[in-house]
Structure formats: structure tokens, C-alpha cells
Amino acid sequence: MKSVIIENASVIRGNKLILEDISFSVKPGECIGIYGSNGAGKTTLLTLINGLLFCKKGRVIIDNIVLSQKTVRQIRIITGYVPQNFEVDPRIPILSKTVVLSSCYGRMGLFRFPDQSMLEKAYGLMKKLDVENVFNRPFGQVSGGERQKIMIARAMMQEPEILLLDEPFSSVSHTSKEKIIEIIKNWHKEKGLTIFLVSHEKDTIEKLCSRVFHIDNGRITSQEALHGNL
Amino acid sequence: MEIYNFMVYSWLAAVLTGLACSLIGVIVVTMGLSFIGVCMSHAAFAGALIGIILHINPVVCSFIFCFVVAGILGPISDRSEIKTDTSLGIMFSSSLGLSFLFLPMIPGSKSEGLRFLWGNILTVSHSDILIVGIVCLLVLGFVIAFFKEIQILIFNRTLALASGIPAKIIYYMVLFLSGAATTASIKAVGGLLVFSLIINPAAAAYQLTYDMKKLFLFSSIFGILSGCAGLLIAFWLNIPAGAPIALSSVAIFILSTVFSPKRRTHAKAQTRILQ
Numbered sequence: 001m002k003s004v005i006i007e008n009a010s011v012i013r014g015n016k017l018i019l020e021d022i023s024f025s026v027k028p029g030e031c032i033g034i035y036g037s038n039g040a041g042k043t044t045l046l047t048l049i050n051g052l053l054f055c056k057k058g059r060v061i062i063d064n065i066v067l068s069q070k071t072v073r074q075i076r077i078i079t080g081y082v083p084q085n086f087e088v089d090p091r092i093p094i095l096s097k098t099v100v101l102s103s104c105y106g107r108m109g110l111f112r113f114p115d116q117s118m119l120e121k122a123y124g125l126m127k128k129l130d131v132e133n134v135f136n137r138p139f140g141q142v143s144g145g146e147r148q149k150i151m152i153a154r155a156m157m158q159e160p161e162i163l164l165l166d167e168p169f170s171s172v173s174h175t176s177k178e179k180i181i182e183i184i185k186n187w188h189k190e191k192g193l194t195i196f197l198v199s200h201e202k203d204t205i206e207k208l209c210s211r212v213f214h215i216d217n218g219r220i221t222s223q224e225a226l227h228g229n230l
Numbered sequence: 231m232e233i234y235n236f237m238v239y240s241w242l243a244a245v246l247t248g249l250a251c252s253l254i255g256v257i258v259v260t261m262g263l264s265f266i267g268v269c270m271s272h273a274a275f276a277g278a279l280i281g282i283i284l285h286i287n288p289v290v291c292s293f294i295f296c297f298v299v300a301g302i303l304g305p306i307s308d309r310s311e312i313k314t315d316t317s318l319g320i321m322f323s324s325s326l327g328l329s330f331l332f333l334p335m336i337p338g339s340k341s342e343g344l345r346f347l348w349g350n351i352l353t354v355s356h357s358d359i360l361i362v363g364i365v366c367l368l369v370l371g372f373v374i375a376f377f378k379e380i381q382i383l384i385f386n387r388t389l390a391l392a393s394g395i396p397a398k399i400i401y402y403m404v405l406f407l408s409g410a411a412t413t414a415s416i417k418a419v420g421g422l423l424v425f426s427l428i429i430n431p432a433a434a435a436y437q438l439t440y441d442m443k444k445l446f447l448f449s450s451i452f453g454i455l456s457g458c459a460g461l462l463i464a465f466w467l468n469i470p471a472g473a474p475i476a477l478s479s480v481a482i483f484i485l486s487t488v489f490s491p492k493r494r495t496h497a498k499a500q501t502r503i504l505q
Contacts, residue, residue, distance in 0.1 A: 050392055052388060052391060052392060073394050073396075074394075076391070076392055076393065076394040077393075077394040079392070081389070081392040081393075083388065083389065083392075086386070088386075091436075092260070092384065092385065093260055093384070093436065093439070093440045093441070093442055093445055094381060094384065094385045094440075094442070095440060095441070098381055098382075098385075098442075099385060102378070102381065102382040102385070102389070102390075102393060103393050104393075105378045105379060105382055105393055105395055106393040106394025106395050107394060108378070110375050110376070111374075111375060113377070113378060114378070138440040139385070158393070
């Protein structure tokens, strides 16, 4: 279980201030919702935590380690990331099972390849999320909803201590969404991982999170506790 | 004995250039960097011309020039607001401009310079074979060592970074190895045709499979086959080997497209949908 502290973080892209003076502290095992409208800075805030983006001012501290170019790899290895639904070339020669397995590649090192037990684990996770039928199918040829489930299976495969979810349910059906929320809740209960969920759907955050940050125009405008959740 | 050596060197050059170019070709084609073959071959040509003018080994100068281009390409793509194909275009036009500038500066006959443009597999020396052999081993070693990392890099660079993979280092290595494979092959195949060995075998293999291991295997076979078939045709018709090697790789691509199981699967699926 890892704590996440952000101190006075500001992010500038081009000449635009994307995040301004963001500060918060998250205890190990908490589940945080990040809520706001399009372009508010939700995804930028999420990518600060796994070092896909570095802040211009301020700092990010994960479990007493200040995030920097030197420490970023050790943080990324323990951080699962489910990105927003992204464009994929349908002709890309990458199979769905490779996408799931690839989350472990960072910590495996050179000349080490996934063994039978890893393949079985990947299949089991995809079965849990009802996408085992696309195990050997090219990732570019599966539907948007299936892609999101594969990306969640990918994050679970990594066994992370921090999980970053960026609009993970935007393309899945209502029934699938409820099922995945239950899977994540059980996973959290079992492993106690720290979760950040970005969404513009308040009800999704209310179902999963114990605290929500409202973000608007690059600033956290308010935060509220949600009771009875993780 | 000399005739024997020249035959052995020619066949070795055909196999090794075919293998090195086709392996690196799989990575650049699947990463959408196909234009890098054209860019690097012109950089290698410009480098060779500088070498001839300055009386330095042209192959050494080609390597240096290609590595400089690769060293500039990476940061341009990373730091500026332009796409990789645009930065490749900028570097290609720079190399082409420099080639046209240097070519008239060669004193006397331009044939030594033009040798690097057209290439001649029948004139490769022992040291040329050694260079292409080393580059071939480097490319093969890179593909084996970084196979799983290459897969995720092809899929999505951001996700590769997020998984803790040194995506930038691997990407830069791809750029440098593309330059090395191009330069090592330029004397045998020529600067104008070397990119056909980079792109065509990989594109042909791409018609047959979605599996990366098979993609590398098929592309290697097609690359070696193109080199050997081209050399046979060159011996048979008594013509320079560059053009038949390039045309052999095109023929393999056409055959792969015609017999592509992917194409047939897509056609069947479309018929099923329309019924």
C-alpha cells in the first residue's frame, strides 16, 4: 500500500496553465475520485502520479519517494494505468494477450519472456472480465468496450500498488460496468491498493470512491468524503 | 581462387544485407516509420560523398552521417510539435540537398560517388562483409534482447513508458540501427534501392500474420530470398544486382498480397455481413 502526496504542483503546456498549485495527500489504500468537466485537467493530474508528465513547479511524493527522472521507473513498475479509450490501428500486429502481458514487461528485464503460468494468469483475468474469446485476436480488431476490459485486465496482471483509472467505463455496457466495479472493489479489499478514478460520471465515483476531488480549470475547487465505500 | 572469393562475398552480402534490412524493417514498418529507409539511405550517400571529398573512408563517413541524422531525428520528434514523418521529411530533404551539394565537389570522375548511389554487390570486399556481418549480429541481438519491449513500443509508446520500459532508449536504438543497417548495405545494394529491402520484406510478411515472432521470421526469409533471387537474376542477365534485388522484393510483396490469409478472412467476413 502506497501513499500519494502532491505539493503545490503546476503544469504548463505550451503557454497554457493546465494545472495550478495542486496540493493533496492520499493515505495508503484510499480510493479517490477525480471529477470535473472536459478539459478541466483530470487526465493531466493522473499522469503526474506515474510520471508520464512532470510538474513545472511543486513535487509528487509516492511513499516517501520524490518523483524524478531517477525514481520514475520504480514508481511506474508499481503503478497500474488504464488510459482513456485511445485510437488503435486495426492492422497493428499485436494480440490482445500480448497487451495484457505487457504490463509486466517493465519489471521482467532483458531476455526474460512470459512463461506458461503468466499466460494462464492473463487468460484467467480476461475470463473474469468476459473477454477470453479475444485472447488470441489482434487488439486492433476488438470493440471499444472489449478494449477497455482488456486494459483493466492488463492493469490487474501487473499487480500494482497504485491504480490509475482514466474514464475506464466510457465504452462498456451498464451491466459490464457494474460487474467491473464489483471486481475492482473485491480486488481493493484483497490487496488494499491505492486507487485514483477519473470520471465525469458522478454516480460511478460515488459507487467506488471514499473521497472525491472536484477539479475545474486546472484547480481543485473542493473535495468531499463519500461514506460507505472503499 | 579470386573468382571463388568474389562469388562467396556476393552471396554472403546478399544474405546478410537481406537479413539486417528485413529485421529492422519489421520494426520501422509496424511503428509507422517506413520513410526512415529513404531518409537514412540518402544520409548514408551524403556521408559517403563527404568521405570521398575529404579522402576519408566513405563507409566510415556514411556511418557517422547516419548516426548524426539518427541523433537529430529522435530529439526533433520528442521535443518539437511535429510528427515523426514530418521530421523524417526534414532530415531526408537535408540529406538530399547535401548530396546534391557534395556530388559536384568530387574532383574528376563522379563514378566513385555514384557507386554508392547504385551499389554493386559483385564488388564487395572482405571488410564490407565484416561490417555488414557485425551490423546483422547487432540487429539480430537487439531484436532477441528487446523482443517484448519492441512489441509494446509498437503498440503504444505512452503505455510502454507507463509500464516502466525505457521506451526512449529503445526508440533511439531503432533509429541508430536503421542507420547502421542502411549504411552497411549501401555498397552492395546502393543508396537508392536499399530502402526496398527495409520496407518490402516486412510489408510482405505483414500480409501473412499478426504474430510478431512470425512477422520477424517471414520478413527475414523474404529479405534473404530477395537478395539471393536478385543476385541470381543479376548473374543470369549480367546486370548490376541492385535493381533485380529490389524488384524481387516487390514480386514477393505482390505474391504475399495475392495469397494473404488476412485479405481472404476480411473478404469472407464482409460477404457474411452483407448476406
